[in-house]
Amino acid sequence: MATSISFVGLSCFLLSLCLVCSLKEGYAFEEQRESHAESYLTHTFQVSSLFASSICNHSTKANERESTFRVVDKYGPCFQPSLHRSVVSPSLTDILRSDRARIYSIQARLSKNSGRRDHIVEPNSVRIPVKDGSAFKTPNYLVTVGLGTPKTDLSLVLDTGSRLTWTQCESCTICYKQSEPLFDPEESKSYVNIAKTDSVCDYVDHPVDGKYCSYVIGYGDGTSSLGYFSKETLTMSAEKIESFLFGCGTENKGTFGLEAGILGLNQEKASIVSQTAQKYKKIFSYCLPSLASSTGHLTFGSQTPAPANIKYTKLVAQKSPYYGLDLIGIGLRGTKLNIPESIFTTPGTIIDSGAVYTYLPPVAYTTFRDAFRVAMSAYPWIPGPTARIETCYDFSKSTSVTVPEISFFFKDGTVVGIPGKSSLVTENSKLSCLGFQEYYPNDKQSIIGNSVQRTMEVVYDIPGQRVGFAPNGCS
Structure with missing residues (x-):
């Protein structure tokens, strides 16, 4: 009996010991995972990496696929004539003003638009590197394409919000100063005027009567272009579009x-996306560079292999010809902030290559801004240049900065993490500001701007009705 009791006691002791060990091991595992998650969901970088270098940093990603060529910022270190020019990048106030004009145009267009998508099949691929457009006194990004035979190289704004590709032509009666020679249709063997009676003339607003088709396009700040809607050979690297x-x-x-004009990338009939549907199947992607001294790329057609670690989310048809997404929340360090989903879903969201800041509904913006400030409390907060640019920091006394990862939460369960550096818009060493804004009372949707898209490969798969995000698409 004594032996039996002793055996039972020993068994209980061993069982208790195992439970204690198990609990300790489990606690250690949780502690390690939490530590790993904390380091993964913040981003530490050198303050110096916020500023463009005097040395060109070509993206190696632009050479990974066929039909690739490299273009550079003509006023940055990747283009030698830039050494003889003095161009000042736009201030944060200039950027905000430009954004406002752009958003006004988008709102007006959405209020009366009805877009459509065509059915498409499997594609080829061609890539065009992208350069930072800030040196062109625009907060957008530029690609260089060839127009005509022989071709004239022209730097155009990459614009997912525009329905038309256009450029200034020689003998224009009203011209603005651009960096490259004007395109001269009389010097091109492949230039063709379009008759006013041609059905494609209905792709544009044609205000001028006459034998040939005309076009007019305007923007929210009063800027406009008027001229002839024509046909020409467009060259992208070795690929030609007749x-x-x-x-x-x-x-x-x-x-x-x-800049020499606009490269229109929305979903309307005159856009380059729709015009090249037979060849590239309405699939394209881009990676916007982090700095003016780096290059990115623009790719038409599907990619093989697909970008690593890509995450897709649904494309919302109701926002066509813009690119709508089902955003339902925003978070920090992987944790979704306590904001009702209806705050996002009622107005809806579009992703845009032209607006710099990301614009959120008032309640969402305020909650997010306050949480970001708490996460950044280790750094000196300073007032911004305007009342609307209100969350800014002076990093001039720091060598490195740790910024929380920002997450976008979508209705289909996709969560996209944004590198911490991409959440900031920087003017100088003493002024780096949160790249988010509260949208205006009359605005009709949230906008995911280009600053948070930097260095990510953003894939637009229109036949698949989805948009993908892949990290480390360029530097």
Whole structure:
């Protein structure tokens, strides 16, 4: 009996010991995971990496696929003539003003638009590197394409919100200063005027009576371009697009910088996306560079292999011809903030290559801003240049900065993490500000701007009705 009791006691002791060990091991595992998660969901970087270098940093990603060529910022260190020019990048106030004009145009267009998508099949692929457009006194990004035969190289704004590709043409009656020679249709063997009676003339607003088709396009700040809607050969690297529809601008006025025009990437019939549907199947992607001294790329067609670690979310048809997403929340360090989903879903969201800041509904913005400030309490907060640019920091006395990862939560369960550095818009060493804004009372949707998209491969798969996000698409 004594032996039996002793055996039972020993068994209980051993069982208790195992439970204690198990609990200790489990606690250690949880502690390690939490530590790993904390380090993964914050991003530490050198303060110096917020500023463009004097040395060109070509993206190696642009050479990974066929039909690739490299283009650079003509006023940055990747283009030698830039050494002889002095161009000042826009201030945060300038960027905000430009954003406002752009958003006004988007709102007006959405209020009366009805877009459609065509059915498409499997694609080829071609890539065009992208350069930072800030040196052109525009907060957008530029790609260089060839127009005509022989071709004239032109730097155009990459614009997912525009329905038309256009450029200034030689002998224009109203011209703004641009960095490259104007396109001269009389010097091109492949230029063709479009008759006013041609059905494609209905792709654009044509205000001028006459034998040939005209176009006019305007923007929210009063800027506009008017000219002839024409056909020409468009060259992207070694790829040529024959009979490409574009605007040959003869009257161009407003607040353009030194860029030669616009590359329209929305879903309407005159856009390059729709015009190349037979070849590239309405699939394209881009990676916006982090700095003016780096390059990114623009790719038409599907990619093989697909970008690593890509996450797709649903494309919302109701926002066509823009690119709508089902955003339902925003978070920090992987944790979704306590904001009702209806705050996001009622207005809806679009992703845009042209707006710099990301614009959120008032309640969402305030909650997010306050949480971001708490997470950044280790750094000196300073007032911004305007009342709307209100969450800014002076990093001039720091060598490195740790910023929380920002997450976008979508209705289909997709969660996309944004690198901490991409959440900041920087003007100088003493002024780095949160790249988010509260949208205006009359605005009709949230906008995911280009600053948070930097260095990510953003894939637009229109036949698949989805948009994908992959990290580390470029530097």
